[in-house]
Amino acid sequence: MISSIEILTPKNLNEVLGILSSNGGDLRIIAGGTDIVTGLKQESNRFIKTEVLIDINRVAEVKGIGQANGRISIGAASTFTEIYKNQIVSKELPILKKAVATIGSLQIRNRATIAGNFVNNAPCADTVPALLVYNATIEIESINSKREISLQEFLQGPYITQLKKDEIVTRINIPVPPENFIGDFYKLGRRQAVAISRITFAVLMELEKNKINEIRIASGAVTPIGTRFSELEKFAKGKEVNNNFLKTLACKMGDEIIKLTGLRWSSEYKLPVVQQMFYQILRSATKKNL
Amino acid sequence: MIKLKFILNGKEVIVETEPSIRLLDLLRDRFSLTGTKEGCGVGECGACTVLMNGKAVNSCLIFAAQVEGNEIVTIEGIANGNELHPIQKNFLKYGAVQCGFCSPAMVLSAFALLEENPNPTEEEIKDAIAGNLCRCTGYKQIIEAIAESAKEVTSH
Amino acid sequence: MKKEFSVVGKPIIREDGFDKITGRAKFADDYKFDGMLHAVMLRISETHAKINSINYSEVENDQAVNSIITSADIPGAKKVGMIKNDQPIFCDEVVVTPGDVLAMLVGEDTTRLRSALSKIKIDYTPLPTLTDPQKSLDPKSPLIHPELGSNLIIHHPLRKGNIEKGFTESDHILEQTYTTQLIEHAYIEPEAVIAIPLGQNGIKIIGSIQNPFSARKIIAAVVNLPLDKVQVIQAQLGGSFGGKDDTMCILSARAAVAAIKVNRPVKIRYTREESILESYKRHPYILNYKVGFKSSGKIKAMQIDILADGGAYCSMSPFVTWRSVVQATGPYEIENVHTDVRAVYTNNPYTGAMRGFGSPQPVFANESLMDEIALQLGMNPVEVRKINGLKAGSITATGQKLQNHDVNLLTVLDTATKETDFQNKWKKYKKDKSIIQKYDFNKPVFNNSQFIEPDQLIKKGIGLAVSYRGCSLGAEGIDAAACYLSIQNDGTIYLLSGLAENGQGLRTTFSIIVAEELGITTDNIFYLETDTSRVPDSGPTVASRATLMGGGAVKNAAEILRTRLEELIRAEWKLKAAEKIIFKNNLALITNHKSPITFQDLCKLAANRGVNLATIGWYKSPNVDWNEQTGQGDAYFTYVYGCQVAEVSVNQGTGEVYLDKITAVHDPGTVINKLGAEGQIYGGVTQGAGYGTLEEVTTENGLIRELNFDQYLILTAKDIGEIKPIIVEGKEIYGPWGAKSLGEPTLELTAAAISNAVCNALGKRFFNLPLNLEEILLGKKLRPVEVKRGSLL
The missing domain is CATH 1.10.150.120 ([2Fe-2S]-binding domain)
Incomplete structure (x- = not known):
């Protein structure tokens, strides 16, 4: 069906980097393939020129989840199932775990990988809001360079990222959040399972008594790309948490989304729901403190 | 064409194949294991589910080349002869x-x-x-x- | 008098279960033949266009293309149809809907064939399109089939009593408009068929075909062969729900034309996208109801005007809408009824048979309406239905007196409402006023008063719907079925019905009937492959008629053979007339006779005595009658009754409807196949729930947006809560031991019950299916301007 494509199966990262630097034809990295194979079948413009696929499932450097020096490091080719079952993620990154659980079907989660989720920068990538509130950074390598940037910087525009042709995302690093952080991930789809996100957002905060010491808010499928709401975060910092304030914050989120997204065919539905559900999530997340 | 070696329903198999045909087609066309079905071709219906290293996966989303060295189980590998699981x-x-x-x-x-x-x-x-x-x-x-x-x- | 059964009504493992659960079962796409070629379809992405010319010169010498198949290759009929011959096998003159196929390429490799398709140059002129069925009959609108002179497919009038008098005598009058959506059958197996040329013996077809005899008729007409030269074999069928009929007839005919031309087997296998693009769907309806009723709740008059979008081809529209005209009032006795149902042509995807067949749409409307009457009068939904519901001896809207069976409408209603504590819950959850906010899109940012307190977010509701449903074809046409039954010398049995196994469990049901009648177990019965050359035409496997009609024929065949065995025993042992013979536990037991004879020994004896143990059983329905001008007559020879109660939780912040529990009470007559019957309820309710809350095929100028399961969503295991099936077995004089219908009644009620439950939860009525997120929250549907797969906006 897709018979003109060559598939390479390098055994380590150096081989991958070598292939990427060789500059032969339209190269593309494949791990789970859940995005690429459907894209190829549907003759999506994003994939149509692909000539060579580099399968990284055998590359140890992009697998595995570990914790060191106050950071959790997730291999780019970790599947959602691996992330979901990982003890470190369960303990330290519950919002990411919740986001991962909502993705696709088990068959998809058994194949699809975390970097695959955001490396194309599709707005409905469910891990993005969770990774953004965790201040995730990503390691990018090419044969000549190695850099680490924040996910926020990496995601430039719809289907556009900072990734260069000869580069690969190797790991996602997340500073271990302080123990008293509270938060949640929200996803709305048209079904209870295997649904493309209509709305996603995540919130993470630290309260001192009733005061917001720190808050991080990120959206997924309600803005053109996943993004942090820094204006909103600045506004909320230091404020007392009460129902009225949470309502004000939710209204401000509506305002921010209009600024970022403008009004679209779906806004008539999404705007009221985002504000309403953001308020609901804030209420349930802060419940213990009120 | 590549030479592909993997474990299929408990037995090692070697097959010459185009690397970018789907595992689904490899199973159905080359091994006549037609218990694996195609319902959508985009990983939404699950009718092509097989086990890869014990995990359920959509065989319509996996290229043949990605199967090298892995263990695949199809429905034909579940029953023991006429004795159902x-x-x-x-x-x-x-x-x-x-x-x-x-x-x-x-x-x-x-x-x-x-x-x-x-x-x-x-x-x-x-x-x-x-x-x-x-x-x-x-x-x-x-x-x-x-x-x-x-x-x-x-x-x- | 309730018969004690040995096998009937017991859980029996499916006849085809072993093959299906081990992957051995062969579906159409699993067949391969030596030298087999594949065919791919040539289409254009146009809704309505005149084809000026097609230039194949670029592919004529293409190595991948073995043959180009066009309408010039058709030896016989170039246009076909189930009722009207309005659908071309190849649309090389005009395209009237985007699924239309202009020609085919045949070759060995479908990938290469598909790339060859893009080299064919098609010169065409777009024509004005008609996609709004409400404009179909406007003289200014384009005609879809100019030779027919009108876009009207059919008009079914029904006149009973005096409608004006009825409204005059009413204390209240209520008028409402309801709409229902276009939906897809969504069988998980896409269409596939193989045609195998047999030289002067004609052609053999193996395919995912719901109705092999319909297919045979159409293939024979297209390839211009007599019926006996067209052998149609049904492969294991991966779901149909009414959907693998017209489409499969046409695909089979295309494959046959190609196979005869290239003299090699030719397979057509659709992708999901092609399947959704070309196959017919369920009719969207616009339903206008005007009802007059007394303050007591008694309905005096009902005026109904229904418009069905038939899309580009007639298909089964006349029959689908005929069932609607019979059942449009719902199961209520109303003196004065005035109904008009019309189906019209448009350039939209065409619509035809789908499980429910013209009933889910009016059931949604009339059951919503009944709740509105109740609410207006301060009654509860049960009371108003009891006042008007059909009882034994009632006269239906078509003037038919209900008799000769238990008219169990109120029984199923009572059973369902008691089981669910309906009236208490309904009262408790009831909202008098809508609690769903009206959002002002000009003020998209909330004010603080618009937030809902967390404990108020989820609202519970309960709702019900009832229906009656005519069994089998009714006045649609000749209604008879056949069965071939042959007992072997060792007591094993070949069984084959002229009706088809579509997954519903027909083979098992028929095996149970034979086993019961002959006192044996089902494992000695071998069900033969469904093949038009082996058994008489039994009409289509539709209209929930298989158990009733096909089962009747099977029972008839088994009775014939049992009688022959009885006669043998009487002759052999010289029994007196008073001595009775009972077939049970694999034995023939003779009263006052000490040693019974085993069924196997009896069959051996019959062989030695030259007794014929093969026969054709037959069952013909009693007569029905219908007046096309007045819509009066005995539309169906019997009816079934059902009541479903939906319990839902609604998220008033998002518009999500969670299906907590559906209680489904049905009277299908006697249940033959217990596991199958329960499976029909679970499956039908789930399809009905999808229809109510989620499923919709939307189009933009006739072009379908949802072409695969990533966008056309059906319910997953996580989307449906508890389903409680309850079966009430009413008495019935027809069918095997009084078994009637279940497949479709299970599906027609669910959407209506859910809508009534959502109204109970929110205090707001919904008039337009499906009740998806936007419908609940905004009271309307939102459509993307342009759809990109997997994209957000």
């Missing part, structure tokens, strides 16, 4: 099969679940088969059959 027996006993097009894949999803979690809750069963669409049964008898199979597995 307990999951298969319970699917029949509970009326979980109607048209049967989704059934092989549904059995494989159930098999993978019970291998990993012999004592699943109803929610966990639903999670495990949410990626297997069925238009005939409303899933109820399928869920019952899997729950009953779990009881049998754990009591042994």
